[in-house]
Amino acid sequence: MKTMKNRVLSGAMAGVLAMSLAVPAFAADDHTTVVTGKYQDTPIAVTVPETGKAFINPYGLNIEVPEDAEDSSNTNKTTISGQQIVSAPMAIMNQSAMDLNVNVTVTGKVAALSDATAIPMKLATVTTKGVGAEGDDDYVAPATAKSAFVYLQAKTATDTTGAAAALATEFAGWAASDYDADKDIIVGTKAATKEGIAVLRAATPAAGGGSATYNAGSIALFRLTGDCVATPKTAWTEEDSFEATLAFSFRPATIAKNAITAAVNDTSAGTGTIVAAPTSAAEGDTVTITVSGILASDTVAYSVTKADGSAFTPAITVTDGTTTGTTRTATFTMPGEAVKVTATVTA
């Protein structure tokens, strides 16, 4: 069996040979694809991170993440504290107009040590911190061997700019969270696949092939995280390491959306109109309310109820946007069912 490096080097060699050929199957100025009956699927267009770096940080040392690594005058920093497995920021960004499910296949590998008699680290299958209390049937004692419990986690980014600095800051502020079998995937020496580790909401593609405009949920953050034995029986050395190969796959996602109806109760001039956009939305989407045709002196109050008019508990918060003039705006976050939006306009 070829080693990983040899395989990659053989790939590199092929690349070298290719430079003298450099004749792809179709040219840069000809993007036309013949669509046959077999090709019903739409091209996937996403931006993924390159293979990056992660760190085993047995002592949970602090890591400072600058708000903008390219701007030395900006000294604002976020501190990653106490995390024993830390990776560089990884983000996947949807460049297409369709929602996408993200699946990932993860394969781990522990590096061999130069001293063949030395004991290498292990990739643990459960937390190294122990499970349950001593005496319980399912009790697992804390590990003492040189081992790390590593898993891949994802979360939807709140950022919609896609800017590296903004994503790094959000990544740094991502609080540590325990392994969740429903959401996370453990890095082991056998390949494992997690379907639906994230959903990328549709973006607004740019004309001409540039970067898309991201909408809420178009970007997901990923990280390798976990724990390890801080002071194992066999001490950590700087030679200890593991690799995690991540292979992402993307499939169009079907996301349930619920209707939004809107009405205006205008007790002032009686000419106000209301528009909620979009007219149907998935849970977590931001809905914008626009009330127009009112007097500049009017006051507008909003309420979001269930479709039958009954109240949500707790009530849905509506955040004011434009609060003056003859057109007013506000936003709210869509719950998991149909809603009715009412704007009450008073003189």
Add this chain to the structure above:
Amino acid sequence: METPAETKKTPALSNKVVIIAATAVIAALAIVAFLLLSGRKENDLGIGYATEAKVMLDQDSLQAAFDEALRNAAEGNIGLKYKNDAYSSNGTDFECYIVNSEANKYDMFLTIYADAELTDQIFLSQLVPPGSGFENITLDHALDAGSHTVFVALTQVDTNEDGQQVIKHQTMHTMDFHVTE
């Protein structure tokens, strides 16, 4: 590997010119091969499709390594553009759609493996500039009838300030290859 269109020979070339040209091409390939095979990847990231995690036991080393990783991550995004499914009636010749996204800055080559452990390489491409790609590929060996999840490794190549070719970024995604009976 895909074969480029065959070029017509020019009978007027003398043997001497042919030899000189061939020598120049071989020399150029040897130089580039040395640079790539010597494992040069810009920013000293090493070659590999995997995220590598090393033990860091002191604050300064950890912070320095993270700072470097942060800088690399900032410019390490790779645009993917492809269709999930590729089809073949003989297990070797596939209709597909894999493009080096026009949003990318670098040429890339593809390496496709039939297994997650990356032991069974079934395709190795030529360099593909941004905006170009493949609609048909021929595998090194046939896949059996049925559907197969394959692992598509993308390697971007750049020319550094010294004019040397270096591996810039790498990433991996999967596709489904279907072989009909």
